[in-house]
Amino acid sequence: MKKKFKFKKSVKVIFFLLILLVICYFSYNYLLKDEKINNDVSNNEQESDELTNKLSSLGFSSSDIVVLKENLSDNELNLIDEYNENIVKFVSNSYFEIDNLERYIVYMEENDYSVDEVITYVNVGIDKPFYTDIKTISDPNNLLVLCNKFNALPSDYEPDDLTEVGSSGIYMRKEAAENMYQMVLAAQSDGLKINLVSGYRSYDYQVDLYARHVRERGKAEADRVSARAGHSEHQTGLAMDLSNDWSLEKYFEDTELFKWLSENDYKYGFILRYPKDKEYITGYDYEPWHYRYVGVEVATVIHNENITYEEYVMKYLSN
Ligand SMILES: [Zn+2]
Known part of the structure; x- marks a missing residue:
């Protein structure tokens, strides 16, 4: 009887000790966590203070630093290692890219452009010759592919859905061919005849075409009017x-047909790819005859905003 009682008592004691142990364990962890959070907060504050000190020692005013901190992460702020009065203006532009900072600064100093123009042109890449x-284009089948003097198609690239536009003997990718054909018919019903002169051209064809331009005009002029192989949108x-x-x-720009195209091309997904006075962006002399298929949605944006395709890609497709 006595023994049994002792046994019951010791079970109670063990049970009690176990509960105590569990309580101690959780309390300890809770305190530990709290301390860790406190440490993190003070670390962050310390880092933030260090950044502020660094920026102010570079020459940024406290109001500059507020703007910088509003627009950039700590990692990005760490990459700023010199003072320039334009940096604060650059970071407020929503297309600002920290990797291009040095190029923005140089391009701004060398040209008479606004901050927005500098950001656009550097992002497009035209601050470089x-x-x-x-870069070799990695997805040449993408209907929104950007092919220009900085982005080349692989030499073996040939679309696998080339389709004749009507019975012209001229080919484009299927979707472009169908829309081009619709545009030809629409112009026709408005009494205008579109003659299709040149559509898809292979890499090898472009090699010969460019070489002929170089022979006839010299390299500089050939580059202005013709594309090197791999760089032709055709x-x-x-x-x-x-x-x-x-x-x-x-003189095509003075024709009725050109006027009609300016008002209707986007409805069929086409844009004028090398507009007047935009040579410094596109890299090509004004070509009132060269149209590019990008689909109705994109063409409508480009038509409404009156921008080049390079600017469209920078604004809507990069990042
Ligand atoms: Zn062309």
């Missing part, structure tokens, strides 16, 4: 040169 830092199967007669000349 054409045909430098060339290799994408999304571009078309068209004409009221069969020539590709500047």
Whole structure:
């Protein structure tokens, strides 16, 4: 009887000790966590103070620092290692990219552009000479592919859905061909004849074409009016040169057909790819005859905003 009682008592004691142990364990962890949070907060504050000190020792005013901190992460702020009066203006632009900071500063100093223009042009890449830092396009089948003097198509790229536009003997990628055909019919019903002069062109064809331009005009002029192989939009199967007669000349801009295209091309997904006075962005002389298929939605934005395709890509497709 006595023994049994003792046994019951010791079970109670063990049970009690166990409960105590569990309580101690959780309390200890709770205190530990609290301390860790406190440490993190004070670390962050300390880092933030260090950044403020660094920026102010570079020459930024306290109001500059407020703007910088509003727009950049700590990691980005750490990458600023010099003072320039334009930095605060740059970071407020929503297309600002920290990796381009040095180029913005240099381009701003060398040109008479606004902050927004500098950001746009540097992001597009035109602060560098054409045909430098060339990237090979990784997704040439994308209907929104950007092919220009900085972005080249692989030499073996050939679209696999080339389709004849009507019975012209001229080919484009299927979606572009169908829309081009619709545009030809629409112009026709308005009494205007679109002559299709040149659509898809292979890499090898472009090699010969560019070489001929170099022979006839010299390299600098050839680069202005013709694309080096891999850099021609015609290799994408999304571009078309068209004409009221069969020539590709500047006077095309004075024709009824050009006026009609300016008002209607976007409804069929086409844009004028090398507009007047935009040579410094596109890299090509004004070509009133060269149209590029980008789809109705994108063409409408470009039409409404009156921007080049390079600017569209920078604004809507990068990042
Ligand atoms: Zn063309």
